[in-house]
Amino acid sequence: DVKVTQSSRYLVKRTGEKVFLECVQDMDHENMFWYRQDPGLGLRLIYFSYDVKMKEKGDIPEGYSVSREKKERFSLILESASTNQTSMYLCASSSTSFRETQYFGPGTRLLVL
Amino acid sequence: QQQVKQSPQSLIVQKGGISIINCAYENTAFDYFPWYQQFPGKGPALLIAIRPDVSEKKEGRFTISFNKSAKQFSLHIMDSQPGDSATYFCAASTRGYSTLTFGKGTMLLVSP
Structure with missing residues (x-):
């Protein structure tokens, strides 16, 4: 089974802190994604990556950056956390062969105070 | 601009009933339409x-x-069961692209 793990289930940070959210997948998938999920807004794509060291902006990249140094790991970085970044963050991965099927991690619920 | 519109936002159905969730799209380049199911905490x-x-x-x-x-x-979920209670997302993608465009989700509650 594909497994996507996220480093934390719950995280509490202060405004202005630099926040790292880590995601690891164990199926050698080429594609990885970061979403945020908010009530009534669904899943919104922040960034995605097709390959190591490659990144593409999604629909809402402002205030975020990403890093993909290894194929299995995709990090989301909040350079200076703000209260409006309080949300559920979901990581997903997919293979190039079956690119349309994404496998999601359990999510990280981030609270920025 | 919302590319996939999903309705209703929430739905309560009795056990054994039919649950129906609808989605509409504008982009005619979409060629793959998945539905995702999300349970609380997952x-x-x-x-x-x-x-x-x-x-x-x-x-x-x-x-x-x-x-x-x-x-x-x-x-359509036939013979809906309490275990079907979850949030459902429709989505769409374009051939050759890995990204999905999601609807805003429908929270389904199936009452016993």
């Missing part, structure tokens, strides 16, 4: 998907109906 998981060359796909109690001319597709 990430979404692929439930069922359809391509526009067929009008219906059935897997167990779950059926996708697709109307290409109307640019609409829907999920």
Whole structure:
């Protein structure tokens, strides 16, 4: 089974802190994604990556950056956390062969105070 | 600009009833339409998907109906069970692209 793990289930940070959210997948998938999920807004794509060291902006990249140094790991970085970044963050991965099927991690619920 | 519109936002169905969730899209380049199911505390998981060359796909109690001319597709859950209580997302993607455009989700509650 594909497994996507996220480093934390719950995280509490202060405004202005630099926040790292880590995601690891164990199926050698080429594609990885970061979403945020908010009530009534669904899943919104922040960034995605097709390959190591490659990144593409999604629909809402402002205030975020990403890093993909290894194929299995995709990090989301909040350079200076703000209260409006309080949300559920979901990581997903997919293979190039079956690119349309994404496998999601359990999510990280981030609270920025 | 919302590219996939999903309704209703929430739905309560009695056990044994039929749950129906609808989605509409504008982008005619979309050629793959999956539905994801998310239980509380979990990430979404692929439930069922359809391509526009067929009008219906059935897997167990779950059926996708697709109307290409109307640019609409829907999920039907027959004989709904309390264990089906979850949030359902429709999505769409374009051939050759890995990204999915999601609807805003429908929270389904199946009452015992």
